Amino acid sequence: MVTSVHTSTNAFEMKESSLRARLPLNTDEQNEARLKLTHVLQTTLNIEQVLELFFKHIQNSVPMSGLYYEHQAQQFSLQVGRDTPHHCDYRLITPDDDLGNIIFSRGKRFSEHEMATLESLLSTLIYPLRNALQYRQALQTAMNDPLTGAGNRIALDNALHRELQMAQRYDQALSILMIDIDHFKQINDTYGHAFGDTVLKEMVQAIDSVTRNTDMTFRYGGEEFVVILSKTEAKGAAVIGERIRQYIEQLIVDEDGKKLQATVSIGASTLGPQEPVKSFFGRADEALYCAKRSGRNRLVSAKCEELVTTS
Numbered sequence: 001m002v003t004s005v006h007t008s009t010n011a012f013e014m015k016e017s018s019l020r021a022r023l024p025l026n027t028d029e030q031n032e033a034r035l036k037l038t039h040v041l042q043t044t045l046n047i048e049q050v051l052e053l054f055f056k057h058i059q060n061s062v063p064m065s066g067l068y069y070e071h072q073a074q075q076f077s078l079q080v081g082r083d084t085p086h087h088c089d090y091r092l093i094t095p096d097d098d099l100g101n102i103i104f105s106r107g108k109r110f111s112e113h114e115m116a117t118l119e120s121l122l123s124t125l126i127y128p129l130r131n132a133l134q135y136r137q138a139l140q141t142a143m144n145d146p147l148t149g150a151g152n153r154i155a156l157d158n159a160l161h162r163e164l165q166m167a168q169r170y171d172q173a174l175s176i177l178m179i180d181i182d183h184f185k186q187i188n189d190t191y192g193h194a195f196g197d198t199v200l201k202e203m204v205q206a207i208d209s210v211t212r213n214t215d216m217t218f219r220y221g222g223e224e225f226v227v228i229l230s231k232t233e234a235k236g237a238a239v240i241g242e243r244i245r246q247y248i249e250q251l252i253v254d255e256d257g258k259k260l261q262a263t264v265s266i267g268a269s270t271l272g273p274q275e276p277v278k279s280f281f282g283r284a285d286e287a288l289y290c291a292k293r294s295g296r297n298r299l300v301s302a303k304c305e306e307l308v309t310t311s
């Protein structure tokens with residue numbers, strides 16, 4: 001078992017006065033390293049790339065085996081390199097923002113001088129990191145459905161093309177589930193639009209609670225959702241689809257004294273060899289249509305073959 005040894009836990013604040021106190025001598029070499037790093041980090045807004053570039057370039061000044069970064073509010077974390085027993089961690093704070101935590105690790109202790117050098121180099125990371133976090137947040141806002149938090153249609157389109165390319169390049173299975181709430185118009189008409197919105201939100205939570213973290217949920221239309229199941233064969237898609245159907249069937253949406261048990265119809269499709277995205281998606285849509293036509297509250301495969309029937 002590897003025991004973690006914390007060399008130091010520090011709050012790194014962007015206050016020049018407190019920073020200067022711990023800086024090592026300002027040699028030309030260090031100034032050059034900081035200047036170079038500043039230029040390199042300005043070349044991208046992608047947060048993964050910013051952290052990878054930072055890790056790569058600080059090796060010349062303070063060699064280490066790994067870097068772990070985490071930003072709780074954005075639910076983002078990244079490990080670059082390997083995690084080893086000795087850690088040195090910093091909370092990155094500016095007067096306006098909390099930029100998360102960064103943990104450096106390696107096989108031997110960090111000396112005081114090395115920590116001072118790290119702090120000096122960290123000052124070059126602050127603004128590129130803040131910009132990358134803001135960019136990531138803006139992208140997420142543009143890609144998410146504001147009501148349910150699920151990915152929106154643009155995100156679905158991007159993810160479908162990306163997953164299809166990956167599946168074809170690495171010869172991996174790929175399936176999708178198209179899920180539609182049954183008689184949703186009637187739910188809205190009977191209980192009101194606000195309650196209908198709550199049902200939509202709870203559907204996404206229900207889908208997310210029974211699928212893996214790597215599965216992705218999107219709101220495709222009003223009351224229609226798509227789940228992308230990477231590395232999943234038809235059999236696996238049937239198991240997950242049926243799990244979602246059963247979970248939702250038993251779920252009671254309860255708000256302001258109104259109670260409802262909704263059901264969903266699901267169409268499943270598994271990617272065929274060399275199949276274009278349009279056909280893959282279209283087959284799931286047809287399967288969903290079959291599920292609706294044959295009585296709702298059921299899961300149907302792309303070939304209109306009912307996988308599980310509810311009596």
Ligand SMILES: Nc1nc2c(ncn2[C@@H]2O[C@H](COP(=O)(O)OP(=O)(O)OP(=O)(O)O)[C@@H](O)[C@H]2O)c(=O)[nH]1
Pocket residue numbers: 147180181182183184185186188192193194195196197200221222223292296
């Ligand atoms: N509350 C709410 N309703 C929405 C939203 N978007 C779409 N809808 C409603 O979803 C309903 C969809 O109705 P239909 O397409 O007829 O489908 P359905 O009633 O579910 O019937 P089946 O799918 O055949 O079971 C319409 O009444 C839309 O107004 C939304 O964001 N919130």
